Amino acid sequence: MRVVRHWDDPSAPPSPMAFARLFGSDARRRLEHVSLLNATCLSGVTLLLLGGAWLPPQGSTAKENSLALGVATLGLAVFSAGFLAQLSIGFFGRPRVFLPRPFRDVKPDVPAAPTPVLRVEGDMAEISVRRDEADSYAQLRRYKVYVDGERVGDLRPGETCRRTVSPGTHTVQVKISWCSSPPLSVGVSEGERQELVCRAVPGVESDPVAMFTRRQALLILRRA
Template structure:
């Protein structure tokens, strides 16, 4: 999906539509799977039952058709936003509760700010989820910033994607103070698939700036 978006030079709005049309992405992957299945079914030397090669070719062709239709539908949805029923409902992003981790109201200007590094090349079409004191308070694309009003005192901040996350970063926020953090995926995450299982709680990096 990331390569697809790059090649078409899609803007943020088009990329958002492409991400929300996950059903089409699944259709493309299913089409590819069926196409490869049909190819694997073809006899290597033409031996076997007479109907075998014909049936295998038909399966592979059906998979190719599904894949091509899925790609064409993705382009149409990304560019035009139609048909709308293929788009999942957009979830609210940004600030959620006014006060987190305490019953006391947040002081004016007292907040935690989390920025996703615009140089982060991992999962560019997906959002990182931001948690403060165990509660989800926002979601971030690459280059986006979320400001979360909090109560004065100690808080823990974490970012997550799927089953992977950063460590919990403790912050101390004074009255009228903004504590700023930056997050990104661990270097090499795109190529080292084993890091997803070896260090799931250190897959994303989050630090105070």
């Protein structure tokens, strides 16, 4: 059971998702962007297990802990609410409030038009890096943009950083804390502007160990 990580990058590594085969491609794309509901389900399961661990074993003469029962019941309710909301978004696309604005009206795939080569005045070139406005990871923090190892700007969701460079091949990378994207080599000719887009790997919001297990590939940087 797999779902493609990016809308327009079918070669990206697949991300596992429960019950993926029950949904069509449009529904899978919607579910890919509701990490809040994934976190809700995981929180519910955590509370359910925590409350269950406090309850006395079956047949025990120990007094039942009402607080533990309440925690377990709350966990079951939270998990059920998150799971039902995921099913609703998968089959019906609602409630839309859980979807980022750009993905509330998902339409079928259409072939992407070739990206025109943008021109820059003079004998220099330009590299432009935009942070995807739908990126829900660490929204209150900025990604640091590096060109040839030099920090050239910071990005919040929807923001763009531009850097004038000499014609040739340059290495671009985005970082946050000790995590980063793989370095991307970008070739630009005289007067050309290369546009890139970055974001976190979808689903890392609900993966508490991603900052350690995916330290050098937590962020994605690709051509727009």
